[in-house]
Amino acid sequence: MITVLCVDDQKHITDVLSRYLTKWGYLVLVASDGETGWDIIQKNRPEIVLTDWLMPDLEGPDLCRRVRSAGFPGYTYMILLTAKSDKEDLVLGMEAGADDFISKPFEIGELKVRLNAAARMVRLERQLTQANSELDxxxxxxxxxxxxxxxxxxxxxxxxxxxxxxxxxxLPGFHFDWLFSPSTFIAGDIFNIFPVDSNHLNFYLIDVSGHGIPAALLSTTLSRVLSPQSHFTINGPLGQTYCDTCENRQDLIVSLNSPAHVALALNKQFMSDGEQMQYFTMLYGSVDLRDGTTTITQAGHPSPVYQAPGGEVRTIGGGGFPIGLIPEADFEDVSFRFEAGGRLYLYSDGITECRGATGTMFGEKALLDVLRAGWNQPLREVIDRLRSELAVHRGSDSFDDDLSLLAIERMEDRI
Amino acid sequence: MSITHNQEGVFTIVSMAGRFDALCAREFKSVISLLLEADKKRIILDMAQVNFIDSSGMGALVGGLRGVAKEGGEIRIAGLIPEVHTIFELTRLHRIFDIYETTAAALAAG
Amino acid sequence: MKARTIELSAMLDSLRSGALFTDEVIGEILGDSPPPHLGYNIALAVSEALTNAIRHCKSSEKVILGFSWDSEHVVITVDDQGCELHLEDVPEPDFEDAAECGYGLYIIRTLMDDVTLENFTGGKRLTMTKRLIEGNKPS
Structure with a gap:
């Protein structure tokens, strides 16, 4: 129901208005002067106010002004009752904030039409406010x-x-450091480096296809499956076999000395089921601490960069299949000697494929340049430099893809 | 920025290299407090390899000087390249430091 | 007129990327035979402006460093999402007391030819202009 306040110092007018308005279904309030009207407005907040122009204490336009400057939350529709019909007066009334005018003496039919229009406005305004508050x-x-x-x-x-x-x-005889920058909060990239026995240091870097939560779930699982704690020895050292402690022990039986077997076992366990085309690329390697012989397997991952003492860089290996795509995929071991003072960099393609403003990729050459130039710098400096170079290339330090790099340095004084 | 130090008689020579800005200010301050803890209060800052310094780097130097002076020590600055020296003048901080052409000159000044 | 920008997280670590970017752009602007000190002074003003912007922002916010230049001028802008600031409210450094901080804006004003600061809803922009030819303002 819509509430209408009628303000007039002449009782017979308010009586007539009150009778008709009640008949038309409005809730009617009455005030006999402007100040009383203002009190009622503040207390009862009527949607429509019908007020006389000329009143002894507070005139109609002044009441309009007060209402407008009060800034009530809902709209108050103000109608001025007036004997005035001059254009100038109307302008004055509008400036004071009146919405409509009814001339005295008024005709009942006109009054009804004007009030209908006012009521329509009030309802529209209510709907709008409600819609807005629902939206809020x-x-x-x-x-x-x-x-x-x-x-x-x-x-x-x-x-x-x-x-x-x-x-x-x-780690015995080795330094390492890394760069890890997820494109969203969490990454599909994961890596680790850990001793498996007194003679072997293993490391890996994995890049799960896609990024965000689905990729992160798989990378987290892989981290657990590959972590040193989740394996235990079945046979003696050399030729040792490690086994996952999870329920299906047979699922992942990994011969320690062959990274290719790790890849093979993972390919079997993490084969995509067709619906979920989720696969990953991986570099897995193992260093024999006694002579630096290092064996790596490359599963669809960018080739790692080996830096010989003195600074010269070269990439190692040549491709291989990603894991989880092709059931019959085979993986190869590649061996090289990790010299004292040498460095090995494993990275995800988020680095080389980082696109600049013009769409050009950062590229392997730029990466090799940074690594080469950082030869006599600590790993931390090289990584900071690389991150800065990537940000400059991209024009921003937030990236589209996960970036990761694992840097491993074999210390000079060992052996 | 890299900071290394070695002992030369009564002086500890702190060699800095690279860019000396807000990123390295904290590292510099911690090196100075480590030296003070080890009672090494006569310090020569070899800044020949510092190719850039801004007001945050200058602020760290002033803070270092104050800390060392409080312990009754001293800081001598050596090897400023012209650009870096300009900022000492711009901030008028050249007035509070003992500045020498080279580390050798700083050592020889007794 | 050429232009380059980089968007950086408001963390001190970003000074590294900012400096590398600035060096690269200055190289592009000044070419092989730069006037003495000019490149250094630009790099210094940028370092001061970036450090100020980063210090007054939350680390989740961004700072955007932009260069635009022609053969006569370079205009450097630093946009941040930090609080409102008016240049006239920034006091001169306390030289007498050999203050440890408060030199940033003074250095920028000394080295650059024109410095303005505009506040917007949700951020502000510092604009520094430097002439690249004859008539550098003496420092």
Whole structure:
């Protein structure tokens, strides 16, 4: 129901108005002067106010002004009752904030039409306000949802960081450092380096297809499957066989000395089922600490970069299939000698395929240049430099794809 | 930015290289406090390899100088390239440092 | 007129990328035989402006460094999402007391030919202009 306040110092007028308005279905309030009208407006907030122009204390236009400057939340439709018909007066009334005029003496038919128009406006305004507040509520709910998803993702990102090798842990005879920059909060890239026994140091870098949550779920699983804690020895050292501690022990039986067998076992266990085309590329390697013999297998991953003491860089290996795509895929081991003072860089293609403003890729050459130039710099400096070069190339330090790089240096003084 | 130090008689020579800005200010301050803890209060800053310094780097130097002076020590600065020297003048901080052409000159000044 | 920009996270780490970017662009602007000190002074003003912007922003916010230039001028802009600031409210450095901070804007104003700061809703832009030919303002 719409509430109408009638303000007039002449009682017979308010009586007539009151009678008709009630008959037409309005809830009617009455005030006999402007100040009383203003009190009622503030207290009862009527949607429509019908007010006389000329009143002893507070005139109609002044009442309009007060209502407009009060800034009430809902709209108050103001109609001035007036004997005036001069154009100038009408302008004055409009300037004061009146919405309509009814001339005195008024005709009942005209009054009805004018009030219908006012009521239509009031209803429209109500619907609009309601729609807006519903929209606000929905926005609020969306924002809350976004905030909670963001908090969850940030927590997930923190957990993912704990899966990466601890920079403060020193490995016998080796330094390492890394770059890890997820394109969203969490990455489909994962890597690790860890001793498996007193003579072997293993390392890997994996890039799961796609990025975001689906990729991160698989990369996290892979990190667990490949982590040193989840394997235990079945046979003696050399020729050792490691086995996953999870339920299906037979699923992942990995011969330690052959990274190719690791790739083979993973390819069997993580074959895409057709619907979920999720696969990953991997570099897996193992260094024999006694003579530096290093064996790596490359599963569809960019070739790692080996830097000989002195700074010269070369890539090692030549391709291979990604894991989880082709059931009958075979993987090869490639061996080289990790010299004292040499460095090995494993990276994901997010680095070389990082696109600049003009669409050009960062490229392998630019990467090799940075690595070559950083020869006598600590690994940290080389990585910082690389990240800066990538940001400059891209024109931004947020990236489309996950970036990761694992740098391993064999110290001079060992052996 | 890299910061290394070695002992030369009573002086500790702190050699800096690269860019000295807000990113390295904290590292510099921690090196100075480590030296003070080890009671190494006579310090020569070899800045010949510093190719850039901004006001954050200058601020770190002033902070370092204050910390060392409080312990009754001194900081001598050596090897400024012309561009870097300009900022010492621009900030008028050349007035509070002992500045020498070379590390050798700083050592020889006794 | 040529232009280049880089968008950086408001973290001190970004000074590294900002400096590399600035060096690269200065090389492009000044070519093989730059006038003495000019490149250094531009790099210094940029470093001061970036450090100020980064210090006054949350780390989740972005700072955008932009260069545009022709043969006569280089115009450098630093946009940040930090709070409102008016150049006239920034005090001169306390030279007498050999202050540890507060030199940034003074250095920028000394080295650049024109410096303006505009505030917008949600951020501000520092614009620094430097003439590349004859008549550099003496420092």
């Amino acid at each position: 509520e929905k926005n609020l709910a969306l924002n809350e949802m976004y905030d909670s998803v963001k908090i969850d993702l940030e927590a997930a990102a923190q957990i993912q960081l704990t899966l990466l090798p601890d920079r403060n842990v020193s």
